Amino acid sequence: MKLIGFVMIIATVLLSVSCKKNKDKKLTLPPATQTGENTLGFLIDDQVWIANGGGYYPSFSSKSYNSGEDVFGMISYNTKNFNCTSRFFFTIFNFNGTGTYTSNDIDLYTSVFYGCSENFKYPGCKLDTSGINSITITYFSLTERIASGTFNLTLINPKNNEQVLIRDGRFDVGGIGIY
DSSP: OHHHHHHHHHHHHHHHHHHHHHHTOOOOOOOOOOSOOOEEEEEETTEEEEOBEEEEOOEEETTOTTTSSOEEEEEEEEOSSSSSOEEEEEEESSOOSSEEEETTTBOOSSOSEEEOTTTTSEEEEEEOTTSOOEEEEEEEETTTTEEEEEEEEEEEETTTTEEEEEEEEEEEEEOOEEO
């Protein structure tokens, strides 16, 4: 009888350890696809950030009423796996499809990353024009309403004026709103 009890305890311990491993699964960046998978992820200060919970809002505006230029932009939210609610967005002016866009083309006047307002870790970070900044559109189709690409950005945290690095970014979004 004692042997059965001992075996049951060992089995319970082994099962709980294996279940815990599944719960603590390490986050990884989504693959860099070009099929409208609605994925977006990047490393921010070496921590994985993956868009989830708040949707994707990609849009293309031909001759935007604000700038008179073709504009592509995207907003996404993370509500689950970054220990706070956060928002990432960018706007590209002078947009002409696939290619690489740098600081001169990326909107400098709005926050690129805003998050963690609970502890104000990233309170409205803006693009640092002295850093590495590029968004490469690898696939863009208005007929399929798909945009895919990669990006690396250097931001400034207004709280402490320190750089915040966004690296290895990739997105593949479908359902582009056309205006």
